[in-house]
Amino acid sequence: MTIYIKELKQSAKAWGIWTGAISFMLFVCIMMFPEMKDQMDSVTSVFSNMGDFTSAFGMDKLSFGEFMGFYGVECGNVLGIGGGFFAALAGISVLAGEEKEHTAEFLLTHPVSRVSVLTQKLMSVLTQIIAMNVIIVGISLISSAIIGESFQMREFILLHTAYLILQLEIACICFGISAFIRRGSIGIGLGLALALYFMNIVCNISEQAEFLKYITPYAYADASDIITEAGIEPVLTLTGAAIAFAGIIAGYLKYTRKDINS
């Protein structure tokens, strides 16, 4: 537990900044909705007639003029990018960061097994992500109450569950990568999250690129599908869970055998 608590303390500041920034953006977007609603007809028709751009963001399936549709598209971008990036950063630096800062030597010369170090560190990353999402959901509910709109609860819960799984998956992949690198490479983490995000956009536009949906977690967290189907695509989600699990296993296998150089 000592390392788990140390990790949470050390990440508190970054966590606070990311959670604050994402919450603030969601709040601002939701506050914009009443104004958008007044121009609903024109907005919806404009957004649904932009060809590939429309399908890229799923706006062919969702009505931008309805609160849930608006929230889905907007939440998809803010939470998908913001949450995904935070998860990537938290995951990629959790192990490699100790080597970059040369503190791994201090940490690993205490009588704590590497498996225990890994578990506590992984738990701290997952805790941060879950806590962030709880706060974001709270902010969304409060914001919607302020503008007097209400969510379709089932879709709302499914949407946020999907985004939570997405973030956990990205964090687990980055955790695995983190065990292999020696310098906490923020670039690798952000690059990966960004690549996965764009994969989904490409996947939405091009039929030939449809196989990408099995790779990117943004496919199962696609708001337009979740809201129109009122469900999360199980095959894609399970594939994602399997990838996340593989990331964790790879991380454990590598790190328990890794030479920690000074």
Place this chain on the structure above:
Amino acid sequence: MAVIETKDLTKSYGKARGIIDLNLTVEEGDFFGFIGPNGAGKSTTIRTLLGLIFPTSGEAKIFGKDIVRQNTEILSDIGYMPSEATFYSRMRVGEVISLSAKMRKLNCADEAKRLCERLSLDTKKRIEELSLGNRKKVSIVCALQHMPKLCILDEPTSGLDPLMQKEFFDILSERHKSGATIFLSSHVLSEIQKNCSRAAIIKEGRLVALDSVENLSKTSAKRVTLHGVNSVPEQLGAKSVETAADYVTFLYNGDIKVLLNTVNSLPIYDMTITEPDLDEIFMHYYEKGGDEQ
């Protein structure tokens, strides 16, 4: 009982030199010196023993336990001071010290306080504000606060001022008296000679000598410099002679009285006799090895 015992311990990685077939035994209660220049393999040996890196071949035991399989158990009884003392930069000194204790599931607040006072270490400062010497002090406290049975210290005195070095060795010898085994790596020969009972010399990854410090010192040569002459009398059997306009310097490895008697008849106006630097000790050991073959 052997506290540390390595058998053909080898660690090779990439281009960097590791250690080759290291056979080393440190007995319980030893104040053991581990001598070698930078890059000889001192840190590699220590990091392998601590389980930070994994041996390529061979094996080693600490307290009779396998360094790879029983790493965590071994670490409970070890206090380690790395050559580069690095901690979480945003933490305060006190937080690092108590984190170290908590990771050992111990409460060593009293001993930590005593050590901080003796080393005049301010526990309220942030790590990032500390000088190298002060970071070393944090390292000392973390290595010693839990009264370990074995202290492994990797070049502990670099960065410490002479007063602190003295205090540090005072603490170490107190620990040694109360039964702890000390394993001290250093490239400062005088430090080893003054404090250690036994020592090993490592060069280019191989152990070249392991003996009591007394025996090692006896065989080690002296660096003699004579001012006023520029050649060495042949009967001294000097090695690695260097001459300049008004002085000559050489390694002497014989009876000190013979040296003094010979020097007495020379027109010198000054002379110094010092410990040779480590390279010269190694040369000495290599030459000795050559003679025996």
